[in-house]
Amino acid sequence: MEKRVTFRGWLLPLALIAPQVIISAVFFFYPAGQAVWQSLFIPDPFGLSSQYVGLGNFEFLLSDKFYRASFVTTAIFSTLVTLCSMIPALFLAVIADRLIKGSGVYRTLLIWPYAVAPAVAGVLWLFMFNTRVGVVSWYLGQLGYDWNHVLNGTEAMGLVVVASAWGRISYNFLFFFAALQSVPRSVIEAAAIDGARFWRRFFTIVLPLLSPTAFFLLVVNVVYAFFETFGVIHTITGGGPQQSTTILVYKVFSDGFVGQDLGSSSAQSVILLIVVGLLTVIQFKYVEKRVHY
Amino acid sequence: MAAQQHGMVEKRGAGIWLTHAFMILGVLIIFFPIWLAFVASTVTQADIVSPPMPVWPGDQFWVNYKAALFSGINVPVATMLFNSLVMAIGIAVGKIIISLLSAFAIVYFKFPGRTTFFWLIFLTLMLPVEVRIVPTFEVVAGFGMLNSYYGLIFPLIASATATFLFRQFFLTIPDELAEAARVDGARPMRFFFDIVVPMSRTNIAALFVILFIYGWNQYLWPLLITTDPEMNTIVMGIKQMFPSGDDFAHWPTIMATSILAMIPPVIVVVSMQKLFVRGLVDSEK
Numbered sequence: 247m248e249k250r251v252t253f254r255g256w257l258l259p260l261a262l263i264a265p266q267v268i269i270s271a272v273f274f275f276y277p278a279g280q281a282v283w284q285s286l287f288i289p290d291p292f293g294l295s296s297q298y299v300g301l302g303n304f305e306f307l308l309s310d311k312f313y314r315a316s317f318v319t320t321a322i323f324s325t326l327v328t329l330c331s332m333i334p335a336l337f338l339a340v341i342a343d344r345l346i347k348g349s350g351v352y353r354t355l356l357i358w359p360y361a362v363a364p365a366v367a368g369v370l371w372l373f374m375f376n377t378r379v380g381v382v383s384w385y386l387g388q389l390g391y392d393w394n395h396v397l398n399g400t401e402a403m404g405l406v407v408v409a410s411a412w413g414r415i416s417y418n419f420l421f422f423f424a425a426l427q428s429v430p431r432s433v434i435e436a437a438a439i440d441g442a443r444f445w446r447r448f449f450t451i452v453l454p455l456l457s458p459t460a461f462f463l464l465v466v467n468v469v470y471a472f473f474e475t476f477g478v479i480h481t482i483t484g485g486g487p488q489q490s491t492t493i494l495v496y497k498v499f500s501d502g503f504v505g506q507d508l509g510s511s512s513a514q515s516v517i518l519l520i521v522v523g524l525l526t527v528i529q530f531k532y533v534e535k536r537v538h539y
Numbered sequence: 540m541a542a543q544q545h546g547m548v549e550k551r552g553a554g555i556w557l558t559h560a561f562m563i564l565g566v567l568i569i570f571f572p573i574w575l576a577f578v579a580s581t582v583t584q585a586d587i588v589s590p591p592m593p594v595w596p597g598d599q600f601w602v603n604y605k606a607a608l609f610s611g612i613n614v615p616v617a618t619m620l621f622n623s624l625v626m627a628i629g630i631a632v633g634k635i636i637i638s639l640l641s642a643f644a645i646v647y648f649k650f651p652g653r654t655t656f657f658w659l660i661f662l663t664l665m666l667p668v669e670v671r672i673v674p675t676f677e678v679v680a681g682f683g684m685l686n687s688y689y690g691l692i693f694p695l696i697a698s699a700t701a702t703f704l705f706r707q708f709f710l711t712i713p714d715e716l717a718e719a720a721r722v723d724g725a726r727p728m729r730f731f732f733d734i735v736v737p738m739s740r741t742n743i744a745a746l747f748v749i750l751f752i753y754g755w756n757q758y759l760w761p762l763l764i765t766t767d768p769e770m771n772t773i774v775m776g777i778k779q780m781f782p783s784g785d786d787f788a789h790w791p792t793i794m795a796t797s798i799l800a801m802i803p804p805v806i807v808v809v810s811m812q813k814l815f816v817r818g819l820v821d822s823e824k
Contacts, residue, residue, distance in 0.1 A: 249710070251717040252649050253727040259648035263656055266641040266702065270663050273675060273694040280674035338565045344558050354809055355566050358573065361804035363756035363774045366797050370572040373579065379790065381575060384590040415569065420816055473670070477758035481778050495670070502673040503763065511673050518670045 278519070284512035296509075303513035312489060313497070313514075320493040323407060324471035330411035331467055332460070335418030340448065342419075343426040353423065360416035364409075365477030371409035372482045395483065399490030402483045406491050409482060410475045418463050425459040426452065465529050472521065494518055573801070579794035580604070587790045599791065607795040612780040616796050619773040622691075622765075623755055624803070626772055629692040630754035631747050634701050639739070642705035643731055647717065660699045668694060668760055676763055686767045695753075695760060701746055708742050709735065745814045752804045773800040 285303050287296040307313045338356065342349045359367070374382045375395060383393040395401040429452055437447045476495050479485060485492035485500060492500065498518065502511030575594075579587060582597035607616045644650070645657055668675060675694050684690030712735065720730040736743075761775040771779060777796050781788045808815050 249646055249714060249717070251714045251721065253647055253717075253721070253730075255648065255727075256650035258727060259644035259650045259653075262640040262644035266637040266660060266697075267656060269637065269693060269697045270660060270699075272697075273678060274663050274671075274697040275659075277671045277674035277678055280677070281671055284674070334565075338562070341558055341561050341565070345555070345562070348559070348562075352562050352566060354812060356569060357808055357812065357815075358805055359569060361752060361808040362573070362801045363758065363804070365756075365758040365774050366777065366800050367572070369777050369793065369797050370576050373790065373794065374572060374575060378787070379587050379590050379592065381591050381594075412569070412572065424816070477756075477774070480758070480762075498670070499672060499759065503676075508673060515670050515673070522670060 281512045281515040281519070284508055285516045288509045299509070303509045304517075307510060307513055307517070312492075315489065316492050316494055316497045319403075319489075319491065320472065323403065323410075323475075323491070323493050324468050326403075326407040327410045327414070327471040327475070328464060328467040330407055331414035332418050332463060335415045336422050336456075336460075338415070339419050339422035339426055340452075342423055349423075353420075356419050357416045359413040360420075362413055363477060364413065364475055365481050367409050367413050368406075368478040368481030371405060371412070371478075375405055397487055399487055402487060402491050406475070406478055406482050410471065410478045414467060414470060418467070421459055421463055422456065425456050429455050462529075465525060469522075469525050469529075472518075472525075494521075576794045576797050579790055580798050582791060584787070584789060584791055588787055603791045603795045604799075607792045607799065611796070612789065612792060614768040614771060614776070616773065616776075616799055618769060619771050619776040619796075620799060620803075622688075622770060623772040623774065623800075625688050626691045626757070626761070627751045627754035627803075629688060630695050631750035633692060633696040634750055635743055635746055637696065638699075638701035638705050639736065639743075642702050642709055643735060645702075646706055646709040647727065647730075660702055663697055663699045672759065672763060679764055685764050686770045690764045691757075691761060691770075691772070695757065701750070704742060704746060705739065708739060712738060741814070741817075744811070745817050748807055748811050748815045751807055755804050 286298060286300060288299050288303065289296040342352055345352075362370075372380075374380050375393060377383055377394050377396055380393075386393045393401060395405045433451060434447060437451055442450070472493070473495055475493070476499065479491055479493060479496050480499075483491045485496050494514065495518065498511055498514045501507045501514065505511075575592075578594060578596050579592060580603050581600040582593055583599055586592055586597060608620075609615050609617060611619070641656075641660065645653060679685060679690045679694060682690075684693070716734055717730065720734065725733070756774055757772070758775050761772045762778075765771050765775070768776075768779070773796065777793060777800060780793050780796065
C-alpha cells in the first residue's frame with residue numbers, strides 16, 4: 247500500500263529516518279554481524295589473538311552433550327510454559343465470557359500479573375517455595391513431601407515453569423476473552439435452540455472459532471518462553487541443579503559472560519538467531535493468512 | 540437487550556453463582572503470590588524465618604518500607620526506582636520519537652533507498668537483545684556507556700515494532716489531508732506536527748503503555764551493564780539483595796522492594812487498561 251500524495255525532497259526524509267537507522271546500525275546490525283564473525287573464531291585464553299576455525303564452533307556445539315541437553319531442556323520448558331499459561335487462561339476466559347456483569351472487575355484484577363516483571367515473579371515464587379522459609383514448601387513438608395528444588399532437577403523445572411507461566415496467564419486471558427466476545431451471539435443461540443449444551447457448543451462452535459487466536463498465542467508464548475524468561479531462571483535456579491534448567495538463552499549468558507567462552511557463545515547466538523528467524527517467519531505467514539481470509 | 544440474549548442461552552440461575560465462584564477462585568489463586576509478598580513486607584524477619592509465616596499483614600509496614608526505600612541493602616531502593624523510571628520513560632519516549640519520524644519519512648516521501656531502509660528496519664524486528672548480548676555489550680563498553688542511562692536506553696530502542704504500527708496508522712490517514720496541506724503550501728514538518736501527530740495520539744498513548752512496561756521490566760541488560768549499585772534498576776536490583784553465602788536473606792526488605800517494583804507498571808496497566816489492551820492487540824498483529 248502506498249500514498250498517492252507525497253511530499254517532495256529527499257534530504258528531509260533522510261534526516262527523519264536517520265536516528266532510527268543509525269541506532270539500528272550501531273546497536274543492532276553491527277553487534278549481530280560481530281556475533282556471526284566471532285562464531286568463526288576461537289580466541290586464545292588471554293584474548294590477545296584468535297584463530298579462524300570456520301564452522302568448528304558449530305561442530306563442537308552440536309556434538310557437545312551439554313548443548314544438546316540444553317536444547318531438550320528448552321523444548322520441555324517452552325512446551326510446559328505454553329500449556330500451563332494457555333489452558334488456565336482459556337478456562338478463565340470462557341467463565342468470564344459467561345458473565346454479563348462483573349467481567350470488567352475480574353479482568354482488571356487478572357491483568358495484574360502481566361505487569362509484574364519475570365524477574366520479580368521469580369522472586370515471588372522463590373519465596374513461596376524457598377526450602378527454609380517458603381510457605382508452600384513448609385506445608386508440603388507437613389504432608390510428608392520433602393520439597394527441594396535446589397537439589398531436585400524436576401522440581402526446579404516445575405518451579406521455573408509455573409513462575410514463567412503465571413504472568414502469561416493474564417496476557418493469554420486478554421486475547422482469549424477478546425476473541426470470545428467477538429463470537430457472534432446468534433450462532434451460539436442457534437445451537438442452543440437446536441438443543442446443544444454448553445460444553446457441546448464450546449467444542450463444536452466456539453473452539454474452532456478461537457483457533458486463529460490460539461495459534462497466534464501458541465507462537466507468541468513459545469517466543470516468550472525462549473527469550474523472555476531469563477529473569478525467572480536467573481533469580482530462581484541460576485540454571486541448576488546440574489544445568490537442569492539451563493535453557494538456550496541462559497547458556498549464551500553463562501558461557502559468554504560467566505565462562506568467557508566468546509567463540510562458543512557467539513555460535514550459540516547465531517543458532518538462536520536462526521531459531522528466532524524461523525519463529526518470525528511462522529508468525530508472519532500466519533498474520534498474512536489472517537489478513538487474506 | 541444483551542441480557543435478554545444471554546438469558547436465552549443460559550436458562551439456569553444457579554449457574555451464574557457457580558460461574559462467579561469459579562472466577563473468584565481463579566483470581567485468588569492468581570493473586571496468591573502477590574498477597575504473600577505483601578504480607579511478608581509487613582512483618583518482621585523473625586516472623587518469616589520460623590515457618591509457617593502469617594497469612595495476614597503485620598504492623599511493620601512503615602518500618603520495612605522506610606528501611607527499603609531509604610537504606611535498602613546495597614543501595615537505597617528509592618535510587619533504583621528513579622533509575623528504572625528514567626530507563627522506562629527513556630525507552631518509551633525515545634522509541635516513539637524515532638519511530639514517528641521514520642514512519643513519517645517512509646509513508647510521506649519517495650526518496651532514494653526508501654525500500655532498502657524499510658527492509659533494514661524490518662529486520663530488526665527479529666533479534667531480541669538476549670540473543671546478541673556479548674557483541675552489544677562490547678559496543679556499549681566501547682562507547683564508555685557502561686553504568687550510564689544512555690547504555691541502559693539506546694540498545695533497547697533499536698527495534699521496529701513501533702515504526703510498523705505508526706506506518707500502518709499513517710496509511711489510513713485520508714490523502715485529502717495531505718493534499719490540502721500541500722495546496723495551502725504547508726511544509727511537510729508543519730503537516731507532521733499539526734495533523735499527523737495529533738491524529739496519532741491514541742496510538743502514541745497505547746504504545747507508551749506497552750513500551751513503559753517493556754522498559755521497566757528489563758532484567759538481563761541492566762544486569763550486564765550496571766556494575767555500579769548506584770545505577771541498578773529495581774527489577775534487577777532485587778536479585779542483588781540476596782546474600783551470596785548461606786545466610787538468611789532479609790525477606791521483609793526484599794519483599795517490600797518486590798512490591799515497590801511492581802507498583803508503577805501495575806498502576807500504568809490498570810489505569811490505562813483500555814489503551815493497554817488496544818496497544819497489546821495492535822502491536823502483536
